[in-house]
Amino acid sequence: MKNFKKIHNPYDFSNPVSDENLFIGRKEELNEINYYLDHARTAPRPINIALIGTRASGKTSLLNMTEKQAKNREFCTVRINLDENDSKTLLNFFFKVFDSIFFSICNLGAYGGKQAKTYQTYLDIVSTCNIPKDKLFCNFLFPIQYAKAMNSNNYNINFSDNIFIDDLIQISSEVKKPIILLFDEGNVLINSRIHLEKLRNIFMNIPGFMLIIAGTEELFPIMNDVFSPIIRQFKKIIVREFQNIDETKECIEKPLQNIGVPIPIENFNINIKEIHDLSGGKPYEIQLICHILFQRIQTEKAVDMSLNLIVLEDVRRQLEATQDMASRPILSEMKKLDKEQLRSIRTFSRINNITDFKTIWALEYIFHNEKYWTEATLKKEFDNLEKVKIIKTFKNKIYFNGDDFDKIYTKYYAREKGLYIIFQNYPLQVFWELSLSSLIKQSLKDIQEMYLPIHNEEEINFNKIIESIEKPEEDVAIEYLSIIENLYPLMIKYRKHHNIPLYYVYSRLHWCKTQNCFYSNNPDNTNEINKIKNILKPISERALRFNGELKIKKEEIKVIPIDILKEYLKRTKVLKFKRNVLERIYFIMVGEYMDNKNIENAIMHANFLIDYTEDLEISYKNNIGYIFLKTDNYQLSRKLLNLSIDASKESKEVIFPALAYYNLGILEVKKGNLKKAIKNLKLCEKNVRKLKVEERQVSCLLLPIFKKGNLIFEEIKIPDLLNTTIKALKNLNSLL
Numbered sequence: 207m208k209n210f211k212k213i214h215n216p217y218d219f220s221n222p223v224s225d226e227n228l229f230i231g232r233k234e235e236l237n238e239i240n241y242y243l244d245h246a247r248t249a250p251r252p253i254n255i256a257l258i259g260t261r262a263s264g265k266t267s268l269l270n271m272t273e274k275q276a277k278n279r280e281f282c283t284v285r286i287n288l289d290e291n292d293s294k295t296l297l298n299f300f301f302k303v304f305d306s307i308f309f310s311i312c313n314l315g316a317y318g319g320k321q322a323k324t325y326q327t328y329l330d331i332v333s334t335c336n337i338p339k340d341k342l343f344c345n346f347l348f349p350i351q352y353a354k355a356m357n358s359n360n361y362n363i364n365f366s367d368n369i370f371i372d373d374l375i376q377i378s379s380e381v382k383k384p385i386i387l388l389f390d391e392g393n394v395l396i397n398s399r400i401h402l403e404k405l406r407n408i409f410m411n412i413p414g415f416m417l418i419i420a421g422t423e424e425l426f427p428i429m430n431d432v433f434s435p436i437i438r439q440f441k442k443i444i445v446r447e448f449q450n451i452d453e454t455k456e457c458i459e460k461p462l463q464n465i466g467v468p469i470p471i472e473n474f475n476i477n478i479k480e481i482h483d484l485s486g487g488k489p490y491e492i493q494l495i496c497h498i499l500f501q502r503i504q505t506e507k508a509v510d511m512s513l514n515l516i517v518l519e520d521v522r523r524q525l526e527a528t529q530d531m532a533s534r535p536i537l538s539e540m541k542k543l544d545k546e547q548l549r550s551i552r553t554f555s556r557i558n559n560i561t562d563f564k565t566i567w568a569l570e571y572i573f574h575n576e577k578y579w580t581e582a583t584l585k586k587e588f589d590n591l592e593k594v595k596i597i598k599t600f601k602n603k604i605y606f607n608g609d610d611f612d613k614i615y616t617k618y619y620a621r622e623k624g625l626y627i628i629f630q631n632y633p634l635q636v637f638w639e640l641s642l643s644s645l646i647k648q649s650l651k652d653i654q655e656m657y658l659p660i661h662n663e664e665e666i667n668f669n670k671i672i673e674s675i676e677k678p679e680e681d682v683a684i685e686y687l688s689i690i691e692n693l694y695p696l697m698i699k700y701r702k703h704h705n706i707p708l709y710y711v712y713s714r715l716h717w718c719k720t721q722n723c724f725y726s727n728n729p730d731n732t733n734e735i736n737k738i739k740n741i742l743k744p745i746s747e748r749a750l751r752f753n754g755e756l757k758i759k760k761e762e763i764k765v766i767p768i769d770i771l772k773e774y775l776k777r778t779k780v781l782k783f784k785r786n787v788l789e790r791i792y793f794i795m796v797g798e799y800m801d802n803k804n805i806e807n808a809i810m811h812a813n814f815l816i817d818y819t820e821d822l823e824i825s826y827k828n829n830i831g832y833i834f835l836k837t838d839n840y841q842l843s844r845k846l847l848n849l850s851i852d853a854s855k856e857s858k859e860v861i862f863p864a865l866a867y868y869n870l871g872i873l874e875v876k877k878g879n880l881k882k883a884i885k886n887l888k889l890c891e892k893n894v895r896k897l898k899v900e901e902r903q904v905s906c907l908l909l910p911i912f913k914k915g916n917l918i919f920e921e922i923k924i925p926d927l928l929n930t931t932i933k934a935l936k937n938l939n940s941l942l
Contacts, residue, residue, distance in 0.1 A: 210500070210503055210504050211504055213465055213504075214465070215497055215500050215501055215504065216461035216462060216464060216465045216500065217461050217493045217494075217496040217497035217500055218461075218493060218497070219490055219491075219493035219494035219497050222264075222266035222267040222269075222270055223264075223267035223270060223271075223489075224267075224270045225464075226271065226274060226901070227460070227464055227903055228460055228461060228464060229267060229270075229271050230448070230453055230456045230457045230460060230489070231448060231450070231453035231456065231457075232264070232268055232271070232445075233793075235268060235443050235445065236268075236271060236272075236275070237789070238441070238443055239255060239268075239272050239275065239443065240275055242255055242416075242441055243272075243275055243276055243279055243281070243386075243416075244279070246281070246384045246386070246416050247279070247384065250413055251413050252384060252415070252416035253416075253440075253441055254409075254416060254417040254418065254419075254440045254441070255272075255416075255417075255418045255419075255440060255441050255443060256418075256419050256420075256421070256440040256441070256442045256443065257269060257272075257418065257419070257420040257421075257443050257445055258421065258422070258423060258442055258443070258444050258445065259420075259422065259444065259445030259446065260422060260423070260447075260610075261422060261610050262488050262489070262490035262491070262610070263445050263446060263447055263488060263489070264445055264489045264490075265390075265420040265421075265445045266390055266420065267489065268420075268445055269388055269390055269418065269420050272388065272418060273285060273386075273388055276386045276388075278859070279857075280383065281383055281384045281385070281386050282310055282311055282314055282381055282383055282384070282385045282386065283310065283386050283388060284306050284307050284310040284385060284386065284387045284388065285306070285310075285388050285390070286302060286303060286306045286387060286388065286389050286390070287390045287391060288302075288389060288390065288391045288392065288394040288395070289391070289394060290394060292394055293394050293395055293397065293398045293401065295361050295362055296362075296363075296364065296365065296400065296401060296404060297352065297355055297361055297362070297363055297365065298361075299398070299401050300348075300365070300370060300404070301332075301352050303387070304348055304349070304352075304370070304373070305332065306387075307374070307377060307385065307387070308325070308328060308346075308377070310385075311377060311380070311381050311385070312324075312325045314381075316377075316380050316381055317380065324344055327344040328344045328346070328349055331344060331349050331350065331353050332349055332352060332353060334353075335353040335354075335356045335357045336353065336357075337350055337353055337354070345376075346373045346376070347369040347372065347373060348365065348369055348370050348373045351363070351365055351366075351369060352365075367404065367407050367408055370408055371408055371411060371412055374408070374412055374414075374415065375412055375414075378412070378413070378414035378415065381414075384414060384415075384416055385414060385415050385416070386415075386416045386418065387409075387415060387416065387417050387418065388418045388420075389417065389418065389419040389420065390420050391420070391421070392419040392420055392421030392425050393421045393422055393424060393425050395421075395425065396424055396425055405417075417440075419440075446487075447485075447486055447487035447488045447489075448482070448487035448488075448489065448492075449487060451478060451479060451482045453487070454478060454481060454482040454485070454487060454492055455478045455482075457489060457492050457493070458476055458478060458481065458492065458496055459471050461493075461496070462474070463924065473510070474510050474511040475510035475511060475512045476496075476499075476510075476511045476512070476513075477512065477513055480513050481495055481496070481513060483626060484513070484617075484618075484621060484626070486617075486628050491614070494521060494524065495513070495517070495521060496511065498517060498520045498521055498524060499511035499512075499513070499517060502517065502520070515622055518618055518621050518622045519622060521618050522615065522618045522619060522622065525611070525614060525615050525618065526615075528611075529611060529615075534608075534611075534612060535595070536595065536596055536607055536608040536612050537608070537612060537615055537616070537619075539594040539595070539596055540596055540612075540616055540619065541619065545623050545624070545625065546587075547587060547590070547591075548620050548623055548625055548627070549578060549625060550579075550584065550587035550588070550591065551591065551596065551597075551606075551616065551620070551627060552620070552625055552626065552627045553566065553570055553578070553579070553584065554566060554588070554591070554597055554604055554606070555606060555613075555627050555628065555629045555630070556628070556630055556637070557569070557630065557631075557632065557634065557637050558604070558605060558606050558629050558630060558631055559603060559604075559605050559606075559631050560603065560631065560632070560633065560634055560637070561603060561604070561634060561717070562599075562602045562603060562604065563585065563588055563604065565634070565717055566584075566604065567581050567584060567585075568752045569637070569638075569641070570584065571748060571751070571752075572745060572748045572749050572752070572754070573641055573645070573745065575744075575748065588604075595607050596608075606629060613629045617629070633718075634717045634718050635717075635718035635719075635720050638713060638715070638717075638718055638720050639720045639721075639722055642711060642713070642720075642722050642742070642745075643655050643722060645741065645742075645745070646722075646724055646738060646741060646742075649737075649741050650734045650735075650737060650738070650741075651734065652726055652727045652728045652731065652734060653724050653725070653726060653727070653734060653735060653738070654724070654725055654726070654727045655722060655723065655724055655725075656692045656693075656696065656708075656723040656724070656725060657688075657692060658688070658689060658692070658721045658722070658723055665710075665712050665721075665757070666689065666710070666721060666723075668693075668708065668710070668761055668763050669761070669763060669764065671686050671689060671690065671693070672693075672763060672764050672766060675690070675766060675770070675771075675774050676766065676770055678773075678777070681777065681778050681779055681780065683778045683780040683783040684779075684780055687780060687782070687783050690783065690787075691783060691786050691787055691790065693763075694771065694775075694787045694790070694791070695787075695790050695791060695794055696725065697765055697766050697768075697771055698768065698771070698791065698794075698810075698811070698814065699729060700729045700765050701765065701767075701768055701810075702729070703729055703765055704764070704765055705762040705763060705764060705765060706725060706729075706762070706763040706765060707725070707726065707732050707735055707760065707761075707762055707763075708723055708724065708725050708735075708760070708761045708762075708763055709723070709724045709725075709735060709738040709739070709758065709759070709760055709761075710722075710723050710757075710758075710759045710760075710761055711723070711724075711742065711756060711757070711758050711759075712756070712757040712759075713749075713754070713755070713756050713757075714754065714755045714756075714757075715749065715752065715753075715754035715755075716752070716753060716754070724738055735760075736760075738758070739758050739760070742756060742758050743758075746758065768814065772814070772817055775787060775788075775818070776817075784818075784821060785821065788815060788818055788821055788822065788826075791811050791814055791815060792811070792815060792822070792826050792829075792830075794811055795807075795808050795811035795812055795815070795830070795833065796808075796829065798811065799833060800905065800906075805833075805836065805837060808833055809833060809834075809837055812830045812833045812834060815830055816830065816842060816845075816846070819845075819846070819849055824850050824853045824854055824857060824859060824862045825850075825862060827846045827847075827849045827850040827853065828846070828847060828850040828862055828865050828866050828869065829905075830846050831843045831844075831845075831846030831847040831850065831866070831869060832869055832906075834846065835847075835869055835872060835873055835876075835908070836908070836921075838876065840873055840876070840877060843869070843873055844870065844873060847866040847869050847870050847873070848866075848870075850862055850863070850865075850866040851863045851866045851867070854866070860893055860894070860896050860897055860901075861894075861897060861901060861902075861904075861927070863889075863893055864889075864890045864893035864894040864897070864927060865890070865904060865927065867886045867887070867889040867890035867893065868886070868887060868890040868907065868927065868930075868931055868934075869907075869908075870886040871883045871884070871885075871886035871887035871890060871934065872907075872908045872910065872919065872934075874886060875910050875917075875919075875938065876919070880938055880941065883938060884935060884938055884939070887931055887934055887935050887938070888935070890927070890931050891928065891931045891932070891935070894927050894928045894931060895928065897927075897928075899926075902926050902927045902928050902929075903924060903925070903926060903927070904924075904925060904927050905923070905924065906921055906922060906923050906924070906925070907921070907922050907925050907927070907930050908920070908921055908922075909921075909922050909925075909930055909933060909934055909937075910934055910937050910938060911937055912937065912940075912941075917941070
């Protein structure tokens with residue numbers, strides 16, 4: 207393996223992601239954020255966004271990407287990183303808000319910029335707390351009120367909302383574009399209800415400003431109360447750990463690719479699943495683990511990035527180095543436990559903060575019988591853990607008594623002992639659904655789950671929904687939105703078959719009512735799905751002991767022809783449904799082409815999407831055009847690429863027209879029109895030179911090269927668009 211001593215460690219666990227090339231996943235979240243950013247362009251009042259997630263779940267990284275997306279739209283972005291000092295007084299907090307706004311707009315050239323008289327006068331006022339006689343150059347009222355208050359030591363002044371609003375309206379009129387305020391560490395305001403109330407009173411009454419606040423769940427009951435209800439003024443976007451192992455894989459591979467690792471990633475011997483399971487999909491922990499794994503290669507302690515007990519110990523020591531372990535009595539007690547006692551922590555941690563001992567025992571028994579515990583032995587361990595204060599009971603719910611650090615440390619300490627402990631705060635309903643799903647997927651290969659909502663707590667009649675889709679006068683997406691969204695791509699997958707065999711599980715227990723639905727991911731091999739009933743039968747029998755019931759039904763769902771699916775998608779009035787379905791089919795197309803290397807399936811999905819070009823994003827049009835280009839369908843490829851260029855003019859995007867011009871250039875090469883090809887490639891070069899280096903990377907490109915005297919098209923993965931364009935022009939000019 208190459209010597210990596212001279213290369214920096216690419217895994218940065220201590221800082222949020224700020225480089226778009228290293229940002230992983232969150233496609234749905236970013237799509238939703240982009241929708242509301244676009245909405246802010248034309249709406250009289252923007253809709254604000256609340257990013258909600260646990261600590262280290264990636265909220266700040268997503269906020270960084272949101273800031274970049276807003277800047278790409280030429281909005282004025284104002285970053286406000288809150289700290290404890292900001293919550294002490296209203297004056298402190300709103301001075302930080304005003305100062306951040308004024309600095310940002312002047313940085314963009316408003317009022318002549320930061321070197322002009324207006325900003326310099328403002329700086330004199332707030333720095334010296336002296337009011338100039340000539341206020342002509344800074345006619346804002348709030349800075350003057352702030353300076354007077356500071357001069358008289360009147361820090362608790364309750365300044366006027368009207369003064370602040372009047373200043374903001376003046377700023378908005380000067381800037382003439384949406385101003386996006388991005389608040390990080392919103393939890394600083396948990397104990398500052400009055401700050402939130404004044405924030406509401408000011409910003410809910412003026413146009414031109416959009417708020418984006420990132421914080422944990424603890425902040426939002428207070429916000430919900432203050433903004434009454436929060437959904438009216440804030441769109442809540444949940445930032446979770448990586449749920450998909452592919453996201454963890456990308457999180458591990460991208461940093462290596464970013465430093466130009468020339469050897470196959472597989473040579474590093476990375477166990478993606480083990481890292482995903484160990485970290486719980488938390489980006490921070492994935493980066494921490496991989497940082498130590500890569501460090502071991504750099505220091506020649508290891509030849510690859512395989513995970514072992516020595517590495518786990520290194521991770522634990524790294525965690526210890528950041529804390530005063532003597533001040534953490536929970537960890538001291540926890541380290542005295544033997545393996546079986548640690549196993550009991552695992553049992554309680556799976557539904558931490560959710561329920562009581564009685565329900566925990568019911569779940570343990572239903573899923574594991576008495577493999578690990580009897581009710582009596584588990585109760586004994588529970589009492590012991592409560593005695594040493596590792597867990598506590600409050601309002602009939604069991605809690606792990608430590609903070610986030612205690613949880614992370616406990617997890618890695620247990621892993622050294624051969625146990626997986628993951629602290630989860632899922633509602634009981636979600637925990638039950640995930641447990642059933644995990645049981646089936648671990649037992650059977652090729653079995654996938656269709657995620658279903660609870661629909662009036664009634665059983666779902668799939669065939670009735672299918673019949674309704676075929677009736678021209680009905681629009682069932684209004685009532686069965688998410689169910690049909692899931693059925694749509696499944697119909698396309700099974701298009702060569704008459705029926706789709708499903709196993710539908712309807713669970714009724716005293717703590718929840720849930721539904722699971724399983725199908726075979728391989729339409730040509732549905733044998734394994736028939737084993738589901740036998741796997742779930744003992745679960746069903748044990749649930750009866752707690753007055754629970756599992757209805758396990760096999761269903762044969764009729765496959766609807768693609769033409770009828772298209773007709774329904776055209777007539778539905780539920781635009782969110784149409785957008786979501788098209789997006790899902792698009793990503794299936796990309797997966798078929800990029801991951802499965804199945805060009806036939808990719809083309810089939812592309813042909814489905816071309817009937818909805820008006821509803822597709824710019825990047826989607828370009829990539830569909832690329833799929834048709836790869837298969838020499840020049841007419842459709844040209845149509846999609848030109849649509850991408852036209853749409854880019856309105857959005858002022860640069861990368862998309864550049865990419866489309868490149869692909870049009872390759873199209874003309876394939877048709878033998880070298881002069882037109884060179885013209886398009888030069889247009890690509892002109893556009894792409896406006897981009898920064900980190901913005902020029904794309905998924906794949908066709909590069910015309912000469913091999914043994916023949917012109918061929920080599921597909922390049924993760925290329926730099928500018929460098930590839932220059933190579934293509936050089937090759938074509940030599941041909942001319």
